[in-house]
Amino acid sequence: MKYFSKFFFIASLIFTLSHQLFANEINVYTSRHYDSDEKIYEDFKSLTGIKVNIISGKGKALMERLRLEGKNSPADLFITSDAGNLWKIQKDNMFRKILSEKIIKTVPDSARGPNNEWIGIAKRSRVIFYNPERVTDLEIKNITYEDLANPRWRGRLVVRSSGNIYNQSLVASLISSIGIERTEKWAKGIVKNFARKPQGNDRSQILAVANGEADIALANTYYIGLMLSGEKGEDQKKAAEKVSMIFPGQADNGTHINISGVGILKNAPNPSNAEKFIEYLLTDKVQKHIVDNTYEYSIKSNVPPNKLIAKFGLNFKTDETNASDFGKYNPEAVRLMDRAGWR
Numbered sequence: 532m533k534y535f536s537k538f539f540f541i542a543s544l545i546f547t548l549s550h551q552l553f554a555n556e557i558n559v560y561t562s563r564h565y566d567s568d569e570k571i572y573e574d575f576k577s578l579t580g581i582k583v584n585i586i587s588g589k590g591k592a593l594m595e596r597l598r599l600e601g602k603n604s605p606a607d608l609f610i611t612s613d614a615g616n617l618w619k620i621q622k623d624n625m626f627r628k629i630l631s632e633k634i635i636k637t638v639p640d641s642a643r644g645p646n647n648e649w650i651g652i653a654k655r656s657r658v659i660f661y662n663p664e665r666v667t668d669l670e671i672k673n674i675t676y677e678d679l680a681n682p683r684w685r686g687r688l689v690v691r692s693s694g695n696i697y698n699q700s701l702v703a704s705l706i707s708s709i710g711i712e713r714t715e716k717w718a719k720g721i722v723k724n725f726a727r728k729p730q731g732n733d734r735s736q737i738l739a740v741a742n743g744e745a746d747i748a749l750a751n752t753y754y755i756g757l758m759l760s761g762e763k764g765e766d767q768k769k770a771a772e773k774v775s776m777i778f779p780g781q782a783d784n785g786t787h788i789n790i791s792g793v794g795i796l797k798n799a800p801n802p803s804n805a806e807k808f809i810e811y812l813l814t815d816k817v818q819k820h821i822v823d824n825t826y827e828y829s830i831k832s833n834v835p836p837n838k839l840i841a842k843f844g845l846n847f848k849t850d851e852t853n854a855s856d857f858g859k860y861n862p863e864a865v866r867l868m869d870r871a872g873w874r
């Protein structure tokens with residue numbers, strides 16, 4: 532009997548260890564909410580035999596889950612659509628360094644976190660949408676983010692709430708380039724210019740411009756692609772067609788760029804499969820799939836944006852502030868917006 536239990540103990544130990552060592556799978560926690568990402572996971576499995584298990588949720592909720600699970604988390608990878616969130620996980624010491632040369636060489640320096648603990652897989656820019664019937668060329672030409680605080684836009688601007696991470700990252704980026712004082716003054720001007728209390732998502736800001744509730748809006752580029760594609764219905768397509776888009780900061784620091792990015796968890800059970808998966812995300816084929824389905828920009832310069840986005844301009848100047856500054860100045864940005872009354 533004694534020998535039997537010993538046998539079972541050893542057998543189960545071997546089973547657990549071999550499962551840990553040879554499991555052909557990865558566990559991905561992702562806050563990207565795009566159905567089109569499913570195809571990437573399926574294609575990766577047919578190509579490599581590695582199964583992709585997905586846990587999806589909001590960025591904040593997934594980060595909380597990772598923290599609660601701690602060392603026992605089954606997560607190999609965390610994918611999210613904001614550099615500020617990646618920075619927070621790194622700060623909690625939960626990511627490991629990405630070692631693959633292939634990955635490091637492909638992703639530009641400004642889209643990689645400190646110590647290469649996370650990298651961007653796609654880019655998005657936060658731009659200005661406007662109603663060309665109510666905004667003159669002279670008003671909008673060479674506009675900068677700072678110009679949005681100008682009293683000329685009093686009661687004409689819409690933007691979502693300060694709780695939104697895209698806004699927090701933009702404000703953090705401004706803090707990084709122009710300092711706290713100037714950014715706070717700017718935020719106060721922004722609040723004065725609101726056409727309505729911040730509400731809704733980025734698409735709802737574009738819709739407000741289309742229906743005349745406001746003249747200009749701050750939102751991410753890919754939303755206009757999504758609306759123009761007709762995926763969100765004929766009404767939103769028609770609304771999007773009424774709206775123009777401009778890249779702010781062209782005569783200044785350039786347009787604010789954020790990333791969809793990924794990191795490998797320190798306690799990842801399948802770290803080498805996880806690196807293989809990131810390498811796969813950076814192939815031209817997957818990059819093209821991303822730009823054609825989510826209307827983001829590729830992280831690679833040789834993969835052009837989808838035509839619905841390309842028509843707004845291809846060679847615009849991008850703000851080279853390192854994406855990790857969005858995390859570094861996030862707490863300051865949140866407090867600053869609160870002081871400015873941006874709710």
Ligand SMILES: [Fe+2]
Pocket residue numbers: 612751
């Ligand atoms: Fe988004």
